[in-house]
Amino acid sequence: MAPSPDITIRNAESSDADQMRLLTETNFAFRTDPELLKAEQQDPVFRTEDALIAVDQGRVVGQVKVGRQLLTVPGARAVEVAAISGVVVAPTHRRRGILRAMYTEQHRRTEEAGLPLTIFTVSEGTIYGRFGYGPVIVANSVTIDRTEAEFRSTAPDPGGVFLVDTAEAKDRIIDIYDRWHRQTIGTQASPPSQWRRVFADPESYRDGGTSLFTLLHADGYAQYRYMDKDDKNQVYVEDLRAVTPDAHVALWRALMGLDLIDEIATLLAEDDPLPYLLKDIRSVRVKNRHDLLWLRTMDIPAALTARTYLDDLDIVVAVDDPFRNAGGAFALRVRDGIAECEPTTRSADIELGIDVLASMYLGTYSPRLFAAANRLQAKDSGTVRALEAAFRTEHAAKLGWHF
Ligand SMILES: CC(=O)SCCNC(=O)CCNC(=O)[C@H](O)C(C)(C)COP(=O)(O)OP(=O)(O)OC[C@H]1O[C@@H](n2cnc3c(N)ncnc32)[C@H](O)[C@@H]1OP(=O)(O)O
Structure with a gap:
């Protein structure tokens, strides 16, 4: 039209x-x-x-x-x-x-x-709710004062990181990303066309910094560039992917070992353990919080049965979808993590907008939050707790690449 x-x-x-x-x-x-x-x-x-x-x-x-x-x-x-x-x-x-x-x-x-x-990924937060989208991934822009930050004595020091030439490490980087993506909620597979953009690393991507440097571990990598920010020698970490906790701490220890650098800046997931590996959690300063990915369910039963759940559930959810008129009441039954979902004429236990359902989908936003904000109505608080227990996830969702 x-x-x-x-x-x-x-x-x-x-x-x-x-x-x-x-x-x-x-x-x-x-x-x-x-x-x-x-x-x-x-x-x-x-x-x-x-x-x-x-x-x-x-x-x-x-x-x-x-x-x-x-x-x-x-x-x-x-x-x-x-x-x-x-x-x-x-x-x-x-x-x-x-x-x-x-x-x-x-x-x-x-x-x-x-x-x-x-x-x-969106430019403004006020446009897409009306089309049934909700934010699903959150990350923080952080800076770390490298000259002050110190690892706790209990922080592991597994080593295994080497300096490599970015171009020579391409295949290893792609392989590690792929392994990380397959186990990490919210991430997308990265096609060759996207890798070509990353490795082309044109001037316009650098914000005045150097071309990409790479630190490589058998189960992780960090790609970063040197910047001159407000008269500080800064390392900006563009991409740090770790398949194992050892790779994560080893890469961060290598970055913290860049003696002539004042500050490290990056985007950190909400559940990144870095602050808790350090003596002072305030060494990691949050400058901004960003919603990185937005999502909409197109087919509610197909979407709800595509993911698994952490607890059993037996519930009727009424979803309002003014944009596509694809809402209605759906019976959602979960046993041992696996869901069945179908339209129903039974009365609803939970009522919510399709944008709220979207935000709960990857486990980032809790149903309790939306109930408190009067964007989710439940027949009782036990129903919200049951929803919460089922929809939560073990790890925070993360963005694979910006598009
Ligand atoms: C996925 C991405 O690529 S995100 C990037 C989005 N693009 C940009 O930000 C680039 C700059 N902005 C633009 O190009 C345009 O302003 C757009 C694409 C955001 C909006 O295009 P328009 O044709 O003006 O929108 P349209 O007139 O169809 O409005 C649709 C609805 O969105 C609302 N809307 C549009 N832009 C905005 C805005 N910036 N903030 C809040 N509401 C908005 C309108 O009020 C309208 O609401 P309604 O239909 O419920 O009454």
């Missing part, structure tokens, strides 16, 4: 690519690195032909890029999901319903394709 007769919503074609790039660069305020552009044209992370665009008088005025990704959900199960990126409406055409029209069509297609979930 078009927002006005002048606007056509249609599939993008390769001949639309230049206009789409101009739209993207204008809205996200950057110029595409020419080297990266060449690689992107050969093997893009999101293909032009899979995008939906809005066109006015032959000009592209809106776009939604879409692809498929493999997402790890609780139970370490891999689920194929729709991934949206590069959502833009031209500044000349905003607030006329173009995003809503593109999303209506895009979500119809995703439903038709039978994908149970849609994910994306």
Whole structure:
């Protein structure tokens, strides 16, 4: 459905690519690195032909890029999901319903394709709740004063980390990422096109820092760059993936061993043990908290049975979905971690919006929080506790890569 007769919503074609790039660069305020552009044209992370665009008088005025990704959900199960990126409406055409029209069509297609979930990373927190999305991954921007931070005497010191040339370590890095992704909730498989972007490491990715340095362990790696930040010698850790606790502490010990560095900065998951390995937990200073990934359930029974649970449950959940009208009442029964879910006419034990269901899906946000905020209504507090016990996860969900 078009927002006005002048606007056509249609599939993008390769001949639309230049206009789409101009739209993207204008809205996200950057110029595409020419080297990266060449690689992107050969093997893009999101293909032009899979995008939906809005066109006015032959000009592209809106776009939604879409692809498929493999997402790890609780139970370490891999689920194929729709991934949206590069959502833009031209500044000349905003607030006329173009995003809503593109999303209506895009979500119809995703439903038709039978994908149970849609994910994306977002620019603003107020836009996507109305479309049934909720945040599912949280991380903190932190800095560590390297000159003061000290490991506790009980912190393991397993060693096993070596300095390596980033280009030479490519295959090892890809293999470790893949092992980490398969066991880590919230992460996506990383396709060759995404690795090409990482290893191309163009000037525009560096924020004034050096190209990537790599520390390698048999079960982990850290990729970082040296920066000059506010007259401090800073190491910015772009990516630290550890498959085992030993690899985690060994990599952090190696980073802390960079004697001439004042400060280390990175994004840290909420359940990262680093602060608790140090003598003073305040050595890790949180500067900002970010929601990194948002999610929407497209098919509630398919989504709820795709993940596993930590406790038994027998409950009727009523879900409100004003955008897709795909809500209703669903009987959710969990035994030994495995769920069955189907539409029901039984009366509801829990009522919530589909955005709230989304935020509970990877275990990051607790049902109790939403009950306290009056965004989840339960017949009694025992029902909320049962939901909480079933939906929680052993580890916090983490983002694989930004898209
Ligand atoms: C997944 C990603 O790529 S995230 C990146 C999103 N893109 C950006 O931030 C780039 C800059 N912004 C834009 O391109 C545009 O402003 C967009 C895409 C965010 C919105 O496009 P528009 O065509 O103006 O949105 P549209 O008119 O369809 O509005 C849809 C609804 O969202 C609301 N909305 C739109 N933008 C905003 C906003 N920035 N903040 C809060 N609400 C918003 C509208 O009020 C409308 O609400 P309603 O339908 O419930 O009444």
